[in-house]
Each structure stands twice: as structure tokens, then as C-alpha cells.
Amino acid sequence: MEKAQSLAPKRILSGLVVAGMAGALLWALLPKPIDVDIATVSRAPLRVTIDDEGKTRIRDVYVITAPIAGTVRRTPLKAGDTVVKGETIVATIVPPPPAFRDFRTSLELESQVKSCEANVQLADAELRQVTAEFQLAKSDYERAQSLASKGITTQAALQKAETQYKTREASIARAKAALEVRKRELENARIRQLGPEQPLVRQATESACSFDVKSPESGRVLKIVAQSEQTLSIGAPVLEIGDPANLEIVVDLLSAETVKIRPGATATIEAWGGQPLNAHVSTIEPSGFTKISALGIEEQRVKTILTIDDPADVWQRLGHDYRVFVKINAYASANVRLVPLGALFRRDNQWALFAVKGGRAAVLSVTLGQRNATYAEVLDGLADGDQVILHPSDRVIDGVRVRPRTLDN
Template identity: 40%
Template structure:
């Protein structure tokens, strides 16, 4: 009897031990998760994009005439003054050589012009003599009229003749000027290459180009002497401190951007954050192919840099930056990480942690910015949510903070 009782007790102990061991082995283990406590704080909604600095007003200097551009008198980085500094010199093209027939025609045109000038000189002398004769007759007749010998009608006729002779002399002078210009034009056709076009020693043959604005030479297309056509770009001038940023953003994002919006400027090379303001939004978009080969509609946004010492800090023309254009901001907003949100029945939900277990809760989401989203309803400030929930997390599952392990 004693042996049977001992056996029963031992069996019960073994069974209890096995049961406890089985419970320990097969008991569901809490799922390790990352937790985040919801808080209220300022929130900004931004449009993020890459940008590039550029000098706002760049003056392009071009050749006014075709010819030979002399070696550049300025270099990149030189300071120039408006209307004072010579930034380029262009020597106009030499005339071409004349063949035998063209030379004979040009020489004949010169002789014809000389003859026309002589005729015009003769007409001037004739008109001057006729005017002198008309004046003398007028003076004599005027004296006779005063003496009562001649009639007033004769004096009026002579007055008219004198006026006509004055007009004829003036026309003769103009005709002589025309003949002189025709002779100059005809003689210019005989100018050979290498001769001074103005008939001097050749020192004033070139066209100097003055700086159109105060600033610094940004680029010289070519330092060496070379032939150029009229309109060829020679150099550019600007003020390095007068910077702006141009950033191309998606047209769908440009809809929410307004002129005067605040801009945060990052990744420009310095440790501090620069501030800017949207100054202009291009009225039309352009098609741009992305790195993935997708056609996108892009809009250029111009941004003024608020920090006046940006150039002194090292920011220059053509530098790469990263901009965040603020489209909305709030001072007291309940926020949740986007990694805590997931879709549920067409809406949004999060996993709250209550008494060591995950509880699925439906939430209403407002604006989103970067890695956070505005929570309008469903949870309160101070609630603890699970971020990056795995497929092991479901409603009622025990969880444990991974950071506490």
C-alpha cells in the first residue's frame, strides 16, 4: 500500500514537472517591437527638391560687328566698372580684294561722282550770283519806291524773286552735299585690305566694348585672338553676391507652392541652415525624363536667399543645394511616424501598446511631411504605438520593447 502511494506521488510530480516544462516551452513569447510615444509639436509640410545657385543678373557681352576679336583684356575674376573697363576689342573685317572688272567699275564710279560734285559746285556759284543780283535789284527798287519814282508792285515782285533765289541757293548747297557723299561712298569701294578705313594711321580701326555693368568677369569664352561673327558671345559679367536658387519640382507639387513661401536651404556645404523665400514660379512646365526613363512635368521655382552673407560663407554660382519649400506649418500638431501607419479596411490604423499587448486602433490622418503624419483622431497624446510592425504583430499579441532587451 505504501509502495503504491509513493508511486502515485512520484508520477504526479513527474507529470507536473513535464506539464510545467511544456508550458514554458510552448508558451507564446512576446514579440520584440519598436515603440514610439505620440507627442504634440510644431510640424511643417514641405516640398523637397534639389536646387542650384546662380547669379541673378548675368550680362552677356557679344561682338557688335563681325571681325577679329583681339586677345581678351580681362580674365575670369577681374572686377569691372560700368562704362569704364574695356572688356573686349573687335577689329572689323577687312574689305575683300577687287578683281579687274570690279576695280574698273569702282574707279568709273569715283570719276562720275567727282563730275557730279563739280556740277553741284557750279550750281552753287550760279545760285549765289543770282541771289546777289536779286538782292541788288531789290535794294535799288526799294530806294526808288521811297523816292516815289517806282511802284510798290515792282518791289513786291523783286521781294518774291529774292526769296526764290535764296531757296535755290539752299537747294544747291544740299545737292553739293549729296554729291560729296556719293564721292566718299565711291572712294570707299576702292579701299584695299590692310588699309585704314578712316584714312589715318590705323590706330582707331578697332571697336572697344565697355563693361555693361559693375561686377566680376564670370566667364571668358576664349582668351586668344580669333575671328567672330556679329552676335558671338565673348564673355559674361555678374555680381557673385547677387545669388538666387533655381529648383525644378514636379508640377503636382508646384500647385501647393506660393510666392513668398519660406524655404529651408540644406546641404550647401556649411553647418548652419540658410533661409530663403520663393520669389517666382514659372508659369509653364516642361517635360523632363528622369533617371528611370520616366517622363515628368517639371516647373522651375526661383528662390531668393535671405542670408545676405551667403556669398561670404562660400556659396557661389552653380553650387548644388537641397531645398525644403514650406507649404504649410502648425505650432501644436499631434504627430505619428509614417512607419507606424498601415492600411486597414480602406482607412488608416496603428497598433497601440496597452498592458503589454498590441491593440489595433483606427485613426484619421491629416497632412504628411517627411517621416511623420498629422493624427486628427483615434489616439491621444502620450499613446505608445508600434513602428514598423511585422506580420507577427496582430491585435492582442503580447509585445515587448526591443530597446528594453
Template identity: 45%
Template sequence: MRRYLPFIVVGAGVLALLIWAFLPEAIAVETAAVSRRDLSVEIEAEGEAQIREVFTVSAPIAGKLQRIALHAGDTVRAGDVVARIGPAAPALLDSRSRAVAEAAEAAATASVDLARAQLAQADATLEYAASEADRAQALFDRATLSKQLLDNAILAQRTAEAAVASAKANLAVRERERDSARAVLAVGDGKDTCCIEINTPVAGRILRVVTEDERVVQAGTPIIEIGDPAALEISVELLSRDAVRATVGAAARIYGWGGPDLEARVERIEPAAVTKVSALGIEEQRVEVILSLSGDPEAWQGLGHGFRVLAGLSVWEGKDVLTIPVGALFRDGSDWAAYLVRDGRAVLTRIVIGERNDNFAQVLQGLEAGDLVVLHPSDAVTGGVRVRVLP
């Protein structure tokens, strides 16, 4: 037996070498550690910058529009003359046309009276809201009123101030309509050979000159669009399933417009959705969400009306959340899973995730902080296979 012992040892060594040679080589993998971090989830969508209030100045009567010397970007003040319209041909009003013109003038005068009444009502509401806000502030200073009720009173005051401004602008528009109606009668009488001057009802900048050249226009033809570039808002159309997660007052960021990231807030979510057809021909239910910009207005001076932007709406935030890189996740049936590296082998581990963004996902069950998981596992990585962690 001792005579065969060296041969047995040599044979065992050769067999071990053969087994080692034919063993599958360990698969090189990239790994990442499961760790705790702050996690935020955003809904990303394309949007469009738009001026909050755009006024279109139109021709009040049919006639010959004189060439407009103003251009897009010019600044105008309320009441400035932006266009002039003269009669297309000398003509007097017949009895029927005169009756219609007189009725229009009477209706315009009544509209002015109504606008004045609305302005008086808005002034009264503002006076009441201001007194309520002062009273609420006094009670809050004595610690007898909650901060929420104080904020509601201040909001009511600001809303009333906006209503007064809107009523004043509406009165200015109605007065111009009345003047236009009176001018129709004056031209029809042949007493005024001059042109009708069209004034802008608000101050701002000219966004677009719709009709610039001298031409004959019909009543209601758009001539100039005017707005205030400082009063910008962002309009975003979200899928209805994403819109239900957005809330009024939530933080948002505006990026991808060519300038620095801008801070914004969700101001309004439309209560109804509209059907839109995507580029792939799929019908989608879209909901318009309005974002108000916050911060220094100098930061978005280069942003203009109709500019394309990208918006990220914050829908969830978590502090000290156990997270896993999204690149380590894959589907195992109906469950989420990842390959956990233990003792040099890949271990298939089913996990439960919560919220996630483009980079990380919240881990609810299945992993602990410090665990190493395989990033972007290939088809060669299976449960139990030997792996080699790349540096």
C-alpha cells in the same frame, strides 16, 4: 479517488508544462510613444543658385577681336573697357552698306531717346510713390491707416526705385549701342584706324570669358558674361502638384551646398509649367520657383552662379500636434494603421492622419497621447500576437 489524486495533480502539471513549452514566444519589438510636438512640413527639391541679372557683352560688329586679358572673377566697373575689336580687313562701305549703317545709327539714337523718356517716366513714378509712402507713414503714425496699406505703399516705392535703376541701365546700354553704330560709320569711312572699344554697361564681376583668344568674330558673338555675385537667388523646379502648395512669402531653407543652412523666402512662382523628362523616362510637369536669400550675405559668400543646392520649402506648420512616427505606419487596405501595444499584445488600430513629413505624421483619429506603437513591424507581428518591448 484519493488514491488517484496525486496522479491527477502530476498529470495536470505535466500538461501545463507542455502547453507553456509549445506556446509561441513573444516577439521582440521596438516601440515609440504617440506624443504632442510642433510639426512642420516641407517640400524638398534640388535647385540652382543663379545671379539675378547676368549681362552678356557681345560683339557689336564683325571684326577681329583682340585677346582679352580679363579672367573669370575679375571685378569691373560700369563703363570699363572689356574688349576691343578692329576691322578684319581694310575696307570702305559701299553706298548700300553706308545706308544700312546710317539707318542703324539713327535707330540707335532713337532708342537712346526712348530710354531717356522711360527714365523720366520712372523718375516721375518714383517721386509719386515716395510721396505716397510718406503720406501713408504719416497716416499710419496717427493710427488712421492699416499696416497692410502702409506695406503696399512702401512696396510701390521700392518697386519704383527698382524701375529707375533698370531704366538707367537700359539707357546706358542704348547709349553704347548708339556709340557702336557710330563707330561702324567711322570705320567704314577709313578715318579711324583704331579699334572699337567695348564697354561694360554695369558693374560687377566677370562670370565667364566666352571668347578669350584673338580671332575674327561676327556681330552678336558673346564675349563676356558679367553679374553681381551678391545678388544671388535660388531657382527650384517643383512638380506641379507640389507647386500648388507653395505660396509667395513662405519660409524656405537652403542646405546641401557645402556651407551652413541659409534662410530664404519664396519670391516668385511661375504661372506656367514646362514638361521635363525624369531620369526614369517619365514626363513630369515642372514649375520654376524663385527663392530670395535672407540674412547676412557673408553667410553665402562661397555660393556661386550655377552651384547646386537643396531647398526645403515650408508648406505647413502646426503647434502642439498629436504625432506618430512615420516608421509605425502601414497601409491596411485603403486605411492607415499601426500596431498598438496593450497588455503585452499587438492590437491592430486603424487611424486617420493629416499632414506628415519624413519623420512624423499628424494623428487626427484613432490614438491618444502616450500610446505605445510598434516601430517597423515585421511580418511576424499580427493582431493579437504577444510582443516584448525592447528597452
């Protein structure tokens, strides 16, 4: 009897040990809660912006072009120099020198000179001939006048002599004019013989035929296209001028994003090298264009123009064609229910997320409104204070136990 009583505590202790070991084994085999990042649904302000890169642009850029074909001299102007309307000479253009000729053309021009010289000699001989005939007709006319005054000759003979006289006189005028024409033809033929290898030709051309182009508007030189002396065709650009104080921002937005904004929408200009600037949308062009993205995808873009609202002295360091980053406000609300975008995923063509209900993950479908790059507006499916799982892994499924991730776990 005493022996049985002494064995009872030992059996109880052994049973407790076995039960503890079985419980520990069961606990080890049970699935552990998954550590997750949790966020709480709350109300806060929401601002939705359309973000894209843009470039600054002077509103009125004047491209100075060559009004005539010729050689533009090297300009003393530099980019940034100030020009005055109607006063500053921005370019000086001279006609190009005569083109070089081949041997055959030189022979043809020399032959033309000799032909013109012969024509001059022929015209001179004709002038001498008609002069002699004129002197004879003049003598006959004077003689007929003398005889007619004495009544020796008839009136018809006098008229004939007078006609001959006037005819020969007109022939002299015609011969002199023909001689002058032949001389000018000879002069033109000799001028055509002049080539670019003769320095007098170039000097005479530059001194007598240079054309000064003056600035059409006051401003500053933006870019010099023809810096050094070179030959230009008609309409070739020489330089560009504009007023840096009259600056605007041009952004090529996706057409799907452009329809979300209207002229007058506020915007912020960032990443230009200074503090963010305030601006507003002034113009949305009515037509779009196709642009190839960096990934080779065709995109329909629309040029959107913004006006800077801050004073010019704040952004005076900005210039023409500078890169900026634009954020255009498309939507703003002071009090909406927000959920982080990291908690959302697509399921059955709907937005869904994992909410924490009683320590377990529960899949919920939600209806979203506006959203930006960080948060989305929840219209239906969640209440304020609900907890959602951020960036759920493939281990998180409906009904699995979860626990908030801390520094300890």
C-alpha cells in the same frame, strides 16, 4: 498498510514530475510573443517642408555679345575681375581678313583690273578729244565776237558760236568726271585683288577698323566664353558679367508641391558649405515646364525663386550657379498629435497601423493630416499615450502577442 503509506509520497512526487514535464511541453508548444519596436503617440510641434535641390543665380546677368562679325582679340580679363560701367574694355573686335580665293577667282579679278585700266585710257582719250574740240569752239567764239563787234557777222552766227563754246566746256567737265570714275573703278579692282596672305592687309585692317566693346554695367566677370582670339559672328557671346552681391536661389519644384506654398513663405538654405541660411520665397513663376527625372520620368516643374534674408557677409562665398539644398516651410504647428511614419501602412485604401492592446497587436485605421519625412499628424483613431508598432514584419498580424524589444531579447 505500512507499505502502502510509504508508496504514497513517491506517487505524488512522480505525479508532480509528470505534471511539470507536461506543463513545460505545453509552454514550449505555445507561440512566443513577437519582439517588436514600440513608439508612444504624443503631442509635439510639427513642421512640414518641401525639400529640393536648387542653384544660386545672379539676378541680372549681362551677356556681352559681338556687335559685329569679326575676330575678337584675346582678352586680358579673367573670371572674377571687376569691371566698371562705360570704362572697362571687355573685348576688342576687328573685321575678319579677306577670304582666300581660288585660281578662277584670281583670274577674274586680274581681268577686271585690266578692263578698268583700259577704261581709264579710254576716258583719258575722250578727255583729250573734248579738250581739243573745246579749244576750237573757244577760238570760233572769240572770232565771232570780234566780227560781231565790227558788224561783219550776224547775231545768229554769234549765238551759234557761243552755244558751241559752252557745249564743249560742259563736255570737258563731263569727260573729267568720267575719267575720275574710271580711276576709282580701277582702284577698287586693285583693292579686291588684295588677299589675306599679304601682311599689310591684316595690319591695316586691325589698326584702322578695331572696335572696342565696353562694359554695359559695373560688376564682376562671371564667365569668359571667348578667352582666346577667334572669329565670331554677330550676336555670339563673348563673356558674362554680374554683381555677386545680388544673388537669389532658383528651385525647380514639382507642380503638386508648388501649390502648397505662397510668396513670402520662409525657407532654409542648407548644404552650401556653411551654416544654414534664412530665406523666403519671392516669386513663383505662373507657368511650368516638363523635366525628365533621373529615372526617365516626365515631371511638371515650376521655377520658384527665393531671396536670402541673411546679410551678404554671411554668404559672400556663394557664387553664381552654386548647388544648394532648400527646405521651404509649407506648414507649421506647435502642438499636434504625432505618430512615426514607420508605423503606418495602407489597408483597404486607408491608413492603418498596429497598436499594442493588452500585450497583443491590434489593427487600427487612422485619419492623418499633415506629415513630413518623419512624423504624421493623427486626426482620428489614436489617443495620446497609445503605443504603436514600428516597422511591423509579416509575422505581426491582428491579435498576435507582442512584447517590446530590449537589449536582452
